[in-house]
Amino acid sequence: MLWKTLARNLLTRPANPALRAKLARASTKKFGRALRIRHVAAGSCNGCELELHATQNLIHDLTQYGLRFTPSPRHADILLITGVAGRNMLEAVRQTRAAMPDPVLVVAMGDCAVDGGVFKTSPMVSGGGDAILPVDLVIPGCPPTPAQIIEGLVGLLGQHPIR
């Protein structure tokens, strides 16, 4: 819960160029290289995917922070989950996590992945990323803006001790 609270507060900060330097230090120290993100859509409405795509455009350019998406879970350091994690996707999320080498940071992005969002009372919904895996960071919002996504990811890397 502490990290959820911290991350929520981080999101309210304005964009800061110093974040980039901080991330470079943190990621080099902890991972020794750029970080790769494996995204799994676990039953979103596809709004979160649109904003994830937007983090890669010329304006937001996630790559400049040393963060990039990878198709292979074997190369990934961060598991980013969007969507409600419905019953049909539980096994796929577990298998993706199992295919990733430790250490892994788990990020739940968007209100649905945080706690089920507007769908939380649905019988088909397990109640967000936390119901499947321990989550290191939540990025709330429906959907969160690209700036909020980037701030959340950078904030996580600066603050979180690697398990």
Next chain:
Amino acid sequence: MRLLSPKQFQTHPGKFIALWADLTHVHALYQPGDWVSAPLAGNTYPALPAPGAAWFQRLAQDTLGCTALGTTDTRPAIEQWRAQDGTAAWPEFAKPEEGQHALALGPVHGAITEPGYFRFTLRGERVHRLETRLGYAHKSTLGLIRGKSPRLAARFAARISGDATVAHSLAFAHAAESALGLPVPARAVHLRAIMAELERLANHAGDLAAIARIIGSALPESRLALAREHLCKAAHAAFGHRLMMDIVIPGGIAGDLRSGGMAALHATLIALEHELPGLTHMFEDVQDHLATGTIPPALAAAFCAGGFTGRASGQPEDSRVTPGYAPYTDLNLHIPLAHTGDVAARTRIRLAEMSDSIRLLHSLLAGLPDTAIAIAPPSGTGAGLGVAESFRGPVWHWLRIESGAIADVFIADPSTLHFPLLEHAATTGNLADFPLILQSINPSHSGVDL
């Protein structure tokens, strides 16, 4: 609504759009908004001959246990889970024949995309057959809408498919307004159309950027991704949300155009208008890379394909014109049409739709009426249909409201009729063409899985 006997229901002529059931009746919808019903007999009804009906019949079986008598496709629509002991609701896939092999793709994909499972049967690199299995994004949205007031339920309608949130909210509002006989203020009607056209522009830009990325055309990719970003920023400046979620509500809109919004929209539209001819030219240069994923006009007609997917295969229907709704009836829409049905045709149609949307937006922004923006829905009883043209095609919502609460609902996203066409289009190309073909149609998983 017209009540038919089961026999008449089965032989009803017309272009099939959707089928759904409630506790007592089965309903079918035909182009352009011809709604017929028949009583259920012991929770069964006769299967419809239209090829597009198969998925709807599977969904009615999964959600309500209503059986279509005589259907050949009995696969589940949304039950995708596998129990601890390994048993699954799904039948096994057909075994590949001699000289063929099978390839499984999904539900976790390599790119940032929605979950869906694709099973290819290949002969070398050539795709022989594609079977899609959906339901991974199933959230039981229809169940969540039931029992709520139209205003409260609008939040779920806005999340049927995030990229078509305005269109789904609009179709939902149209259905609620038709059921309750609610007039909508003129300013809300105009602002709704402005949001719908912005959404169309942003999605076409985003999808064309992805197509350019897949064929390795870096300049149009980055320019179009940038155009999408500017459109989202303008939408945020004008309406307070980048995707314009939760702004269209039954009875009007939830917020007026913000101060500075008009200027932001104008600046973005003018910049895009200047760039569009050059981008169109760049796509014309790479037509050879896009001559794959063909949907023949006859097949598109059989499935009553809407949107750019239908229009690229010779189907001129556009729900903004037929059945038509305000304010488009006065705007003299230009509907582009092509007949080759390949990725290149869909790309051309999308680019042409973008320039027409810009023209519509200029005209809508110039003639914005000065009225109220919303009326509170009365606590009435009634049933109604609503339609809105999303960037993919017509979105249909059906609502039955009793004493102000939604008693029953059905939602048909155009993607439901596009997935079978995708299955065909994939077989006209190599396996390596599939990402391009998929992106050029871009069906919504969430819109189909409900």
